[in-house]
Amino acid sequence: MKPANFYAALFLLSFSTLVLEIVETRLLSVISWYHLAFFVISAAMFGMTAAAVWVYIRRDRFTSATLPNDLSRFAAAFAVTVGLSLCLQVSLAPAMVFSVSTAIVFAEMALAIAAPFFCAGVAITLALTRSPFPVGRVYAVDLAGAACGCLGVIAFLDWLDAPSVILLTGGLAAGASILFARSAIDPLPQIEGALAGALARPWAILVIMVVVAMANGLTLHGIQPILVKSTTERRDASLVYEKWNSFSRVTVQSPPPGERGRPHLWGPSPTLPADVLVETKNVVIDGLADTAMFRFDGDLKQIDFLAYDVTNLAYFLRPGERTAVIGVGSGRDVLSAWRFGSRDITGVELNPIVVGLLTRDDLFARFAGLASLPGVRLIVDEARSWFARTEDRFGIIQMSMIDTWAATGAGAFTLSENGLYTEEAWRRFLDRLSDRGVFTVSRWYGSGAVNETGRMVSLAVAALLDSGAERPADHIFLAASGQVATLVLSRQALTPGDVQILRQACARYEYSVLLSPQGDPASEILAGIVRSGGRDALQRYTGALEFDLTPPTDDRPFFFNLLPFDRPQQVLRYFSSYRGVAGGNVTATLTLATILLVSVVLVAVTILLPLRGAVRHAGTGLVLGGTLYFALLGLGFMLVEIGFLQRLSVFLGHPVYSLSVVLFSLILSTGLGSLLSESLRLEVGRGRLVLWSALLGGYLLSAPYWLSSAIAAAQGAHILARAATTVAMITPVGVMLGFGFPTGLRIVQAIDPRPTPWFWGINGAAGVLGSVLAVSVSIAFGISMTLRLGALCYAVLIPVSLALTSKAAPMADHRAR
Template structure:
């Protein structure tokens, strides 16, 4: 019987490997957000599942190679392969250009990217499969260690990302994996074969491998030699970067100083200013914000009066202000320049506050400016929590260019552009206060401008405004439009001041009370008396201009799939901006689904097809349907909850960590409970399926209200609530897989690998489809599809159960 000297190293090694697997998955989403686009974070989930399933299939198909008598050797060797392939995948990933135009070459590049990224997870799948199927220890305990390690990895990723850069985090994860391999070897489970292959050499030199990886990780943490080469399709030049820091939110770089024309978002046509010294702060390589050299004399910043983003400051009597998204501090400086005595900057990313108040305090005096204060918090939560009210709240181009340029299926700022969020902001205004938002504007097009206006109209309607147009003023210059939304109808004095500022700077007035809007579509939107009329007004555009909500928080995606071919697609796509970016992102998603399907078929379904060749047709058909349904249902629920929780917590990486942590633990507990309380009768199967379906189906009915009521809670409490919401869903869904395996195993164990593969394949493909479903139809629809999948489970499950019970009924006949 195995002793503690074997058991403890085995458990410790398994916990390290499974923790590293989840850490790698989460850290990869952060790196991909820098090198490519935010929406590809979901691709990591899909590829990780694919790699893990492919690794398990590899073990199943090679029983003679992976013998229990050599378990420690194979576990250690696979762990070392996991560690080294993690480094290899990182190096390749940092040099691949993924945003080629949709073509055969882009298909090849994405296929290469998918294969390389899946390789580490393939080795992880081998380790976990061997541990569960070959070890001499109780399966329940092994499974429990697997789950605990994975859950801790979800939290460990956040800690690691706040200590080192993304690439260094991956290298330290490789060290953790290699250390797990050494512990597997120390467990001494079985003999060591005389293997002269590369695998054997790796095993014999495992200590050297660990030491080499540790030195590489330490060296990179100090020098950052392994760093992104291609960032948002551009070659990055390290010599142009004066400062760089990563955290779980972003990667911030600060460029070298340059003497040039002051950077403005929407400069007046009359704008003329002497060159000044400024730097560019860059967020994830795709969003720049200028920080000006500023000694503390506001007269140095007089050029800010010529920016259309500041038109609302023309309103007289503004005494208090708030800025959402501090960035380089230009909006805070604008508020003080226009005479607002007190202004607070609310910034989710602490790196910006540290740069402005400490590290670059000698470059900009904003941190020492009287009347300026900072709050490090997610804006929605802070505004919901504070008792303060403001005469003006400003939010200028809070999106990162990744959002506009690539359709941005998900990123933290999405939660700032919903009806629910804008209502929170408007409710924190004084009775005559204004909320000013600046977005990209394309002359002759409505695009983001139209959606911004429809969002304001919908919010005002919810707050009881009888005539939304009386609350709105919008001016544009160059490629930026600024919408001023007042809580009360704009006074004659405020309107005269806004119009005067627009005239003085030659800004184009797109919208104001008592005058027709600049376009018939805008006029229909602002004149809509209720939500039904607003939906009719926005429905006439080839773009999706409907107001975004927490249930469909994709403000930056304006592509309407139902009207995709009503227009000259290629002509519109060539314009770039909103439509071109959205179309490019959607085509990329389609390519990723195609690649996933091909990989799944080639490495999972085709190799396992032989296992069902001789099985009973009822078993094969019902079993395939059952495991496909739980694969699709689980992934639809996971992605839907991930998107909903992302808006609530304020950032996708937090949401990913919390959702995975909650679902891993609760699903594992559900699986273990299913052993003691099996679903071994038709009544139990139907009851479980209905209960699971009802929970998912009713989530959209009660969850949004709960989340809004607790919007003001701190991050820890909001994360705790997310766990409480997710745990019942995970617990109930955890019954599905083991129940199915028991049913098919009782009939014929031969095809069980096929069903395992079907489950993994369905999950891989459903991850990308779930993203597309949420964008087009809303998160609630994604959750409902998951609920329907579980509701349909009794159909194949009862066929399997009847087949299991048939042999017992035969003697009585």
């Protein structure tokens, strides 16, 4: 084989495989919810593991002589199945309904996602096990391609929409197929059959996939999801704009020009005049997070209606103050600050598409009118990072109904980490207030059931206690209108005059006062929260309630999950209810359980059952010890990977950045560890195995203690600096993780090589199932506990590996004789 063509093909195939995996998480977060990103990781791992099993079962079919042909055909198959998989995914509706049909839909989704990874896995397995080139070099090229794919996906998604990028990965895979074919010294033999004939034409596949991808990116009516968040997607004349990037899909729905309607307000006052009509465009993020863009040409009368929204209550207290808005959206909160007299307004928005609509896209910028307002600046940045860097102080910091990367609804964020609703974040925001400044936050509210509002108040009390406030209740005012409650959180205690102003505004606009320094709380739960005597008392009280209202932290940043996962018997009570917050939380929890069930069935049927023959003639001790070793290895690796993904998602500002950077770091560093294990063999001495497990376990156990400090020190840095910090934190643990798998393989092969495929399958199966466990543990007990469990897995490896090496030594002596 020609090495240059072979290595280039392998690099391209690995590159496209990782691009596909990450883009699939973006597509699924639009079709369903972001928290299903781990489902994509599991499905991809399942496909790759099943491929390795299939190669083992069909091992007589693959030889060195047929290798170029086999590699080319399976790379071409990867390209074709990418397109077929996409077409199936966009037509599925992975909604959570309590029925067998839901499990079938998720099984279909898992198989559709896994199919391309199966084809890629066959090619990569063959490249690693059948090629005439050094395994270390082949493995290095494979990892280099995968690592570059982790970063390349961000550029692709800033250029094309997710479905088009998926199709483009098929074109890249077809390019790999061409290069594999050209790596052969002799011409490839002709293979009969229509399918084989089609796969033998990678040039045609490449052209088709690239042309379709480019064409799809130029139209609003191409291959796109039909059902988004269980609702049929509207793609009629009202859809005037659509753009994707690495962490969102933004669409704009526009009524006919000049059409006016009632303004969409979060918490409208009952006193809003009935004759108020405005021109509006609807900006939608990821299919459900909608925000209204109002027409504004500078006439304040056009936006007078904004005074009738409870989310703007704080402006009555501090009118005209310097203002910062977290999450600009389509500009509503910036207009609110302008309406109340502020002429120094900073809007911090994570999504550059949204800022582009308001400032650079002429059609929308002229409609919204923000770009022409003096004193208004819109900054594209992650809010926590920007506030950590700036020295500015503000009279008002507003965060209204902000969910970081989509909308709350039907459990959208139940399993998602969110960095804007943690104690650490709110302490940062309070630090950036002027002496008399206020931080105002609005969240969903249900009369008689405080739920999400209660957790918001709990978070406010915790942040105040951490900031040194002696009586948090004196700093808090809470009012509600309809289904929205607004918190006004003052850095200093609210004065009687402040309270009077807020109460007069509530009386004028008929808002309900829920909490006030002067007056009784509207509910016993709110009273118990604000009157907690200290941080420990607050934790005990909120942790013992029917819903989990404990204040979220960066270690447990699941603000939107209110089900107490640490009390399973309590969670079971809500499984018959689909109403309110409990219904959304139950929906997401049932989704998690369904995915676990589907994963168990698929793993058993496609991995474990086909490999059971591999252990038939092996000794019981080897089978049990090896199974335990590789199960712990796969489970521990997934616990560590998911733990770091969740923790660093808060640090990097978005899950896609976390996925790209963490996977990049892990792939490169574990690859380096695997290569180092060839020269620094742990199995030659028991002391080395013990030292390796102790160092790895110690690093993971210590991570929760130093990780927070390292993140806090770099929180204000640019995204590139934060990414570099992430790489530096991940690399040591990745290198140590890379020793585990090759070391284990060498140990069991020294005893008996026959059950090796079984152990490979066990490792993959444990990884597939471990992702569900990792998510559950993080929600219930915190991300630190997930990392500690990962450390425990590697600690238990010490006696298991020592037992295996004791069996391997006599076998090695026997062969030497």
